Amino acid sequence: MKLFYSLLIFILFLLINLHCEGAKFLFTFFHDNGSHFGSMRPLMEMLVEKGHSVSFLDTIPMEGASPKLRAIRFQLPRRQDEEWKNRMAQILWHERLTALYLGHYFVAMDKLLDVLLENGTDTVVDIVNEEWDFIVIDDLFWSFGFALTTLKHRLWELNGRKGHRPHIIVYATAASSLISAESTRSVGRNWVSRAPFCPPYPTNEDDVYSPKKFTSRIIAFYETIIEFIYIDLIIPHQMVNMKKLGVNDFTWSEFYSRTSLQYSDSVDRLGWPAAIGTDMKNVGAHCKSAKTLPKKFAEFVEAPESKGTIYAAFGTNVDWSRAPKYVYESLLRAFNQFKDYRIIFVYNGPDLPNLAKHLLLTKWAPQLEILAHHKTKAFISHGGSKSLREALCTGVPIIVMPVYAEQAFSANLMLAMGHAPVINKFTLTEESVYKTIDGIxxxxEKQQKSKKLKEIFLDRQIPSMEEGIFAAERLLRIDSDYWRKYTQRMGMKLDWVKFVYFDFILFVFCFALILYF
Incomplete structure (x- = not known):
């Protein structure tokens, strides 16, 4: 009898899993140098391991992806001329990202949508006509994703709500989602309880973002109100090429009301507390296994006279040949003072003769393998999401020198936690760099704290990507409308007048006036 029940349970288990397997996923993401693809890639590959079919729109094109992933290729242009490179260098080294800059990226990606529709019509038609169970789209800038998902749902409604309708998953690939988007989704996150998406660059603990400081709250409110006005109210009218795909009158409120899940690839549960919803899943708390460190680097870092390794890398967007001379000279002069350590600096700038033997300059380095090496003592980074995660996963103390994008947010977060000191790209000197590294x-105890933080980061009831996939597979067993009815917050259905009680305040005010007069 026990054998019968065991077989019955096993058969039921197989039936449930078979019902969930074979879902068709489409991923589409911001057209950049591959960073946003890199954020989504681990989840895509795990979905394939779980038996799902995964396709992605490849506009770059991408290299090194699993052959089990189906690439739908249509290469979009990327500017590489000297004027563009100089402009990017100006942005990276002499400016900071603000809420106003964010809007320019939405408009730029909408122009690429026009190129895609004009020259890749067959590709777009095939994507629209194919039946997808899930469409996973980047939450930042990518108007094709916003238009595609809205169009698929509107076509389903025009067809009498019959046929196939894909589940929409919005994937936040940056360190934080936009606060304006969180407000539209009625997440209930206070505008000033954490740093805005584009905060100022901190220098030390004295100017790190803190909700307790009036100046911090003013900065957060200013950035967020600009972000809300520009991104929420103006940008939908500036993404004009969405109309060419048949999407007129696009609004963020309609778009988010159609989404079933929100994934995020960020450092969560650390730092500033934030409200979450049933439909929100973080899939970024995972660690890759390091491979064997290549011989060239192993021989360098394992020199017996070395006390340890300092590794410095600032991402693929940094072109050191166009960086201000004072930046890399300050770094190198500070590095030269640590003669008892081995220093690896990922650097693609001008040739620098007469380098000290403890310093290795290289255009590429196996970052994870270096960080995982037992002799690595410090990691100097731009603070990109993937670099932060690799530092957490290897338990290496990190120093953050934000350069652009959401990296200033990460720097404020890590500094506020007391986990990472920062270097300010605008004010760094040889002395400030030296003191910061020496402080690590x-x-x-900095090493011990970093390893403890790794344990906290990964200590979960269920691995983060497993939880995200489970949430998606559950949608295959539940009607989309039923799911959204019980998971979407009622605030999404209210306009701002009602959501912030302006109507009630007006009623009380008028009632008081009547009583007074």
């Missing part, structure tokens, strides 16, 4: 190396 001279305190062994």
């Amino acid at each position: 190396l001279s305190k062994p």
Whole structure:
């Protein structure tokens, strides 16, 4: 009898899993240098391992992806001329990202949508006509994703709500989602309880973002109100090429009301507390296994006279040949003072003769393998999401020098936690860089704290990507409308007048006037 029940349970288990397997996923993301694809890639590959079919729109094109992923290729242009490179260098080294800049990226991606529709009509038609169970789209800038998902749902409604309708998953690939988007989704996150998406660059603990400081709250409110006005109210009218795909009158409120899940690839549960909803899943708390460190680097870092390794890398967007001379000279002069350590600096700038033997300059380095090496003592980084995660996963103390994008947010977050000191790209000097690095190396407790933070980061009831996939597979067993009815917040259905009680305040005010007069 026990054998019968065991077989019955096993058969039911197989039936449930068979019902969930074979879902068709389409991923589409911001057209950049591959960073946003890199954020989504681990989830895509795990979905394939779970038996799902995964396709992605490849506009770059991408290399090194699993052959089990189906690439729908249509290469979009990327500017590489000297004027563009100089402009990017100006932005990276002499400016900071603000809410106003964010809007320009939405408009730029909408122009690429026009190129895609004009020259890749067959590709777009095939994507629209194919039946997808899930469409996973980047939450930042990518108007094709916004238009595609809205169109698929509107076509389903025009067809009498019959036929196939894909589930929409919005994937936040940056360190934080836009607060304006969170407000539209009625997440209930206070505008000033954490740093805005584009905060100022901190220098030390004295100017780190803190909700307790009036100046911090003013900055957060200013950035967020600009973000809300520009992104929420103006940008939908500036993404004019969505109309060419048949999407007129696009609004963020309609778009988010159609989404079933929100994934995020960020450092969560650390730092500033934030409200979450049933439909929100973080899939970024995962660690890759390091491979064997290549011989060239292993021989360098394992020199017996070395006390340890300092690794410095600032992402693929940094072109050191166009960086201000004072930046890399300040870094190198500070590095030269640590002669008892081995230093690896990922650098593609001008040739620098007469380098000290403890310093290795290289255009590429196996970052994860270096960080995982037992002799690595410090990691100097731009603070990109993937670099932060690799630092957490290897338990290496990190120093953050934000350069652009949401990296200033990450710098404020890590500094506020007391986990990472920062270097300000606008004010750095040889002395400030030296003191910052020495502050890490001279305190062994920094290593212990970093390893403890890794344990906290990964300590979950269920691995983050497993939880995200489970949430998606559950949608295959539940009607979309039923799911959204019980998971979407009622505030999404209210306009701002009602949501912030302006109507009630007006009623009380008028009632008081009547009583007074």
